[in-house]
């Protein structure tokens with residue numbers, strides 16, 4: 001399909017790591033003990049009842065088991081309801097989806113506002129949409145998901161339905177903009193999730209094009225795990241007097257036991273992985289490898305060795321990616337082998353182990369990878385293979 005490549009800039013095609021230089025990371029940074037018992041308990045200043053949001057949203061929150069706001073929700077929801085632009089420096093797993101989704105849905109239910117949510121990957125876009133749909137259950141909210149690798153015809157039909165919420169990846173949103181099938185001037189709320197990742201993936205120009213076309217009188221939310229100069233400059237250009245909320249990213253990694261696995265030959269590497277995977281503590285695991293081909297090869301090798309494994313990477317069709325993720329979520333496979341590009345942002349709560357079969361490109365990617373384990377207050381394990 002000609003639109004397939006639109007969410008994947010050319011330098012990421014073929015091999016997820018081609019052309020990307022790895023930064024040196026001191027192996028000592030891969031070793032850390034979880035400090036679950038020492039983690040400060042955050043005392044929320046508000047309860048969900050305190051927020052002046054549509055009662056239906058509160059009912060749906062209760063049904064989802066949300067009792068107390070997470071730190072980012074506690075700090076962002078009130079100012080967001082007052083109309084402030086928000087910068088959330090927060091990682092995945094902090095509850096940032098509800099932090100923007102609740103104010104956004106309340107406003108949509110109150111008036112004819114429309115919201116555009118931009119995410120770096122197709123999986124994250126789908127996950128955000130399903131969260132939004134579940135928060136709004138019982139209302140007549142219409143949403144559309146604009147991602148590559150999915151039927152453009154269905155997206156055109158969804159857009160003709162005048163959805164109040166559109167969630168998408170930059171490439172496909174830009175395609176619709178160029179076709180004239182989406183009129184961005186009608187959107188007065190915008191959310192950019194994982195801005196740093198979006199820029200890493202080469203989406204700066206598309207994102208700027210999209211932001212320039214939105215209603216100039218609007219409310220903007222920016223979420224990013226890191227605030228480097230590129231991210232800051234984009235935010236400064238496109239926000240008004242934003243409120244910055246910092247949620248310590250170290251919180252997510254402090255609940256993760258981290259260690260290295262040393263090997264000296266490739267044959268030793270795979271047998272050490274095999275030994276790890278048969279140990280009974282490892283019940284659900286993501287294994288990261290560099291390239292699409294490497295991921296495919298490793299997944300096939302593990303299946304040949306009798307493991308229940310599947311793979312996810314940018315070289316697979318969207319349908320295949322969704323099926324692999326769904327099998328992993330529903331415990332039909334216990335091992336998911338993944339590239340960084342495909343696995344970022346996915347929310348599977350019961351992952352016990354993250355294994356870096358290849359080292360991440362930089363420390364920030366490392367933190368993102370290991371953040372897949374130890375979510376929702378559980379201690380997780382991260383193991384990084386090091387060639388000694």
Ligand code: AMP
Nearest residue numbers: 066067068069070092093094095096097
């Ligand atoms: P997020 O960072 O938005 O992807 O959320 C991470 C996970 O935490 C998701 O599974 C959410 O459903 C869950 N979650 C977010 N906020 C809360 C909350 N206030 N109470 C309970 N679970 C939550």
